[in-house]
Amino acid sequence: MELTVKKNIDKPVDHCGIFGIFGHPQAAVMTYYGLQALQHRGQEGCGIVTSEFNQKISKNQFHVHKDFGLVNDVFKEESLLKNVLRGNSAIGHDRYSTAGSAYNKQNIQPLTVNYRDGNLAISHNGNITNFRKIRKELQDSGTIFQTTSDTEIVLHLIARSREKDQINQVLEALNQIEGAFSFVILMDGKMIAARDPYGWRPLNVGKLDGAFVVASETCAFDIIGAKYIGEVMPGEILVFDEEVLKSGTPKAFHLKNKPSKPHYCIFEYIYFSRPDSYVFGESVDRIRRRLGKILAEEHPVTVSNPDERIVVINVPDSSNTATLGFVSRSNKMGNLTKYEIGLIRSHYVGRTFIQPEQDVRELKVKTKFNKVKGVLKDKVVVVVDDSIVRGTTSKQLVKLIREAEPKQVHFRVTAPPIRFPCYYGMDFPEPNELIANQCDGDLEKIRQELGVDSLGYLSLDGLLKSVPKENGEWYCTACFSGDYPVEIDKNFDKEELDY
Secondary structure (H helix, E strand, C coil), rough: CCCCCCCCCCEEECEEEEEEEEEECCCHHHHHHHHCCCCHHHEEEEEEEEEEEECCCCEEEEEEECCCCCCHCCCEEEEEEHHCCCEEEEEEEEEEECCCCCCHHHHHHCEEEEECCCCEEEEEEEECCCHHHHHHHHCCCCCCCCCCCCCCCHHHHHHHCCCCHHHHHHHHCCCCEEEEEEEEEEEEEEEEEEECCCCCCCCCEEEECCCCECCCHHHHHHCCCEEEECCCCEEEEEEEHHHHHHHCCCCECCCCCCCCCCCCCCHHHHHHCCCCCCCCCCHHHHHHHHHHHHHHHHHCCCCCCCCEEEEEECCCCHHHHHHHHHHHHHHHEEEEEEEECEEECCCCCCCCCCCCCCCHHHHHHHHHHCCCHHHCCCCCCEEEECCCCCCCHHHHHHHHHHHHHHCCEEEEECCCCCCCCCCCEEECCCCHHCHHHCCCCCHHHHHHHHCEEEEECCCCCHHHHCCCCCCCCCCEEEEHHHCCCCCCCCCCCCHHCCC
16 A cells, blocks of 8 residues: 655655666676765655676676665665676666655656566656656556656656667657756666756766766765766767767757757755755855845845844755855845854754654754854844745744844745745645745744745846856746746646655
């Protein structure tokens, strides 16, 4: 029996991190460390597939290990990486699942299949928005599905292709799907990295000791000492094989129907990506500092006493660098502010723990955060956070901070109010569960609900000024504006997806 899970999402959640390496003698070990660096993109399960050429049978063999849990838990047996996952090429996946199939182990990626042209494995970050239509067509023609994952349709499309060449099989398959996708695909003797024509999800390329590496974020390169060499561009397919190892240049192919401009997910800069990563060719740290600076310009906090310094704290950890930008610009504007660590986050709290019957939400927050009383007492406090979704955590954090007896508590957010669902790779609650919608978009109502002295969201214009490339025209902002750049299947149901 498959269990259905209703998740209490109080932050946007990304769907997965992907990693691949081609031509390295320690491919599994490098993938293990790469997945560790990408753990923030998915914590429910992970897996690694390696490709080894077996001299005895003169064929490639795939070795697979995947399970529920964090990377350290799934690969805690050292022998797995050294003795089981053999080969000089590997792909890996950190998984975040949506409601509906969280306990279906078959959905853990990479997904693998053996078809007429050999072995095939795939890791995916994103949402395929026309999966329902394609899945029904495949089922009607006799295809048997092993998972509830939208990713599996890609395996079937490749396997059913009439093209003789594997690269053409992949091109034919990917030209049929719509939505957001970054893929890393492992075949016998080659690895493929592919990105949808709009470029919603990031995918980067690096080199390590002559081997090629691909990953969702460049922080995965840093941990293994790989050199970042660029992005997989929107609509691009890069092929890595033995020829490429000799030439040093990947083979590039392109998908059809490339739009005039991409639609990068702007939430990668706001929240998802690590600040030490380069995403969409830009430093996440630099962008987040700009978010904080423009937020300070739009929503300054002032005090009547010119000699009183305002204390600015962040909600650990995704708003750390934006808070530095807020403080820097506030001081330049003449509003004396000081960055302080007013909230301490416990990094040792598991994903599940015993929930007492009384004050569950409050205890959840206190298990994860605690206030520093000496920093907050009798101070004018500004709390900087990256986003507010349901608002339940924000309310409890404000209550926690007020226990330290500050003079005032002001809340600043480095994103506009979230009001619309995402169909391109993020998991949000239903629209009626979003605090901005519950309060009818009225900021005063949201302020009262949070229990703060003032509330300021970064405007959409301010957000677009913070990001590079054509003043924000290359970014998807549908979750704020409701402007979906690609038409969504009216029958699309995210509850059916599992990533």
